[in-house]
Amino acid sequence: MTQQSDLILQRMMALHPKVMDLVLDRVWRLLDAVGNPQDRLPPVVHIAGTNGKGSTQAMIRAGLEASGADVHAYTSPHLARFHERIRLAGDLIREEALTEVLDECYKANGSTPITYFEITTVAALVAFARTPADYTLLEVGLGGRLDATNVVSKPALTVITPVDLDHQQYLGNTLSKIATEKAGIIKRGVPCVVGPQHTESMDAIEAVAARHGAPLHAYGQQWHVTQERGRLVFQDETGLLDLPLPNLRGPHQIMNAGAAIAALRLLGKDEAACEAAVTSAYWPARMERLTNGSLVDLAAPAELWLDGGHNPAAGKALADTLRQQPQKPTHLICGMLNTKDIDGYLRHLATTADSLFAVSIPGEANTVPAEDTAAAAARVGLDATVAPDVRSAISTITRATPHARILICGSLYLAGHVIRENMT
Numbered sequence: 001m002t003q004q005s006d007l008i009l010q011r012m013m014a015l016h017p018k019v020m021d022l023v024l025d026r027v028w029r030l031l032d033a034v035g036n037p038q039d040r041l042p043p044v045v046h047i048a049g050t051n052g053k054g055s056t057q058a059m060i061r062a063g064l065e066a067s068g069a070d071v072h073a074y075t076s077p078h079l080a081r082f083h084e085r086i087r088l089a090g091d092l093i094r095e096e097a098l099t100e101v102l103d104e105c106y107k108a109n110g111s112t113p114i115t116y117f118e119i120t121t122v123a124a125l126v127a128f129a130r131t132p133a134d135y136t137l138l139e140v141g142l143g144g145r146l147d148a149t150n151v152v153s154k155p156a157l158t159v160i161t162p163v164d165l166d167h168q169q170y171l172g173n174t175l176s177k178i179a180t181e182k183a184g185i186i187k188r189g190v191p192c193v194v195g196p197q198h199t200e201s202m203d204a205i206e207a208v209a210a211r212h213g214a215p216l217h218a219y220g221q222q223w224h225v226t227q228e229r230g231r232l233v234f235q236d237e238t239g240l241l242d243l244p245l246p247n248l249r250g251p252h253q254i255m256n257a258g259a260a261i262a263a264l265r266l267l268g269k270d271e272a273a274c275e276a277a278v279t280s281a282y283w284p285a286r287m288e289r290l291t292n293g294s295l296v297d298l299a300a301p302a303e304l305w306l307d308g309g310h311n312p313a314a315g316k317a318l319a320d321t322l323r324q325q326p327q328k329p330t331h332l333i334c335g336m337l338n339t340k341d342i343d344g345y346l347r348h349l350a351t352t353a354d355s356l357f358a359v360s361i362p363g364e365a366n367t368v369p370a371e372d373t374a375a376a377a378a379r380v381g382l383d384a385t386v387a388p389d390v391r392s393a394i395s396t397i398t399r400a401t402p403h404a405r406i407l408i409c410g411s412l413y414l415a416g417h418v419i420r421e422n423m424t
Contacts, residue, residue, distance in 0.1 A: 013116050015116075015119065042132075048185045050178070051252070054075055054139060056259050074138050076413055083098060121141070143167070145172050158186055193218075222237065232254060244277070250326065285306050288306050290305065293422035302404045309409065310345065313350055316348040322353070334377070335368070335373065337366045342368060358377060
């Protein structure tokens with residue numbers, strides 16, 4: 001059912017500049033027009049990185065909320081509904097409140113060009129500034145230095161998760177350039193937690209931090225995290241924590257948990273908060289097993305899994321996660337956007353899956369045609385077939401191998417479509 005907020009969001013799309021350029025001029029202008037809400041936010045934790053931003057934020061939020069804090073959180077993109085992007089003091093923003101701030105920002109902006117992400121980010125900041133809370137968690141949309149979220153002059157803390165190749169057309173074609181853009185969220189004197197990095201990325205982050213006099217709390221230096229005997233062991237200068245493994249699946253979540261715990265410790269939170277971070281976090285479409293819904297029923301008795309990762313590093317993380325799962329036939333249903341490195345993503349999965357069914361992402365102008373995804377899969381050694389849609393692919397797989405593992409992957413946009421379709 002179309003809601004009032006959907007109609008306003010559609011009107012906002014029409015304001016998008018003809019050429020996509022990363023600048024903050026449009027954001028500063030609109031922020032000024034709506035009273036500069038960025039100056040009235042609860043203490044901000046600002047999170048950038050290529051992979052792991054959402055999972056790390058989810059763990060930080062779980063830890064803060066376990067300590068009794070009310071937490072605002074901003075993430076993107078959404079999966080099923082725009083409301084997912086804005087959490088006010090722990091709860092998804094209500095339709096009435098969302099409609100109000102969107103309409104206010106739309107009227108304040110007028111007909112001046114502005115990107116969809118920019119105007120909706122300003123709307124989120126307005127909502128955050130008007131609702132009491134103890135913390136605000138802001139996830140960067142793209143890059144960092146020129147991202148619409150990078151308007152808080154003095155956050156409480158910044159976090160940079162692993163940096164890898166993605167969005168090169170906007171951020172640069174080397175790890176050093178991309179990391180420098182991500183490190184643009186670093187502020188003078190503000191501590192910055194840094195997850196594991198390639199040497200080239202770490203050098204760039206250290207250079208930016210040095211210019212700003214920002215103390216770094218980096219993996220392998222100020223903090224360490226490992227998996228030992230089925231437990232997560234974290235250590236920093238405060239001491240050692242022996243915790244359960246993260247409830248979010250995959251070996252990469254050990255490192256995301258480490259960054260979240262390092263952030264919580266810098267915010268003064270105790271061991272109970274750190275344990276809640278790894279045991280209570282929820283972040284959909286990250287190696288998530290779907291357990292009910294129409295697509296789950298269609299797949300039964302096969303397992304149905306969903307993952308929204310979409311770049312080579314995410315492909316590697318997904319392959320590593322699959323290797324840790326109990327052995328059973330694994331079939332991928334994959335759709336991707338044409339801005340992604342399809343071969344680089346699929347190459348890691350070639351040895352972990354029995355076959356791939358390629359689909360186009362419904363309703364996405366930038367989808368890779370299913371035929372092209374199948375061709376890319378074949379190039380890296382996957383047994384690839386074109387499917388007309390997700391349901392057809394699931395039906396074909398379950399007829400042939402009823403007790404298989406079916407993993408839908410390749411794009412958060414495909415993941416969102418699947419979540420919506422599974423509800424029907």
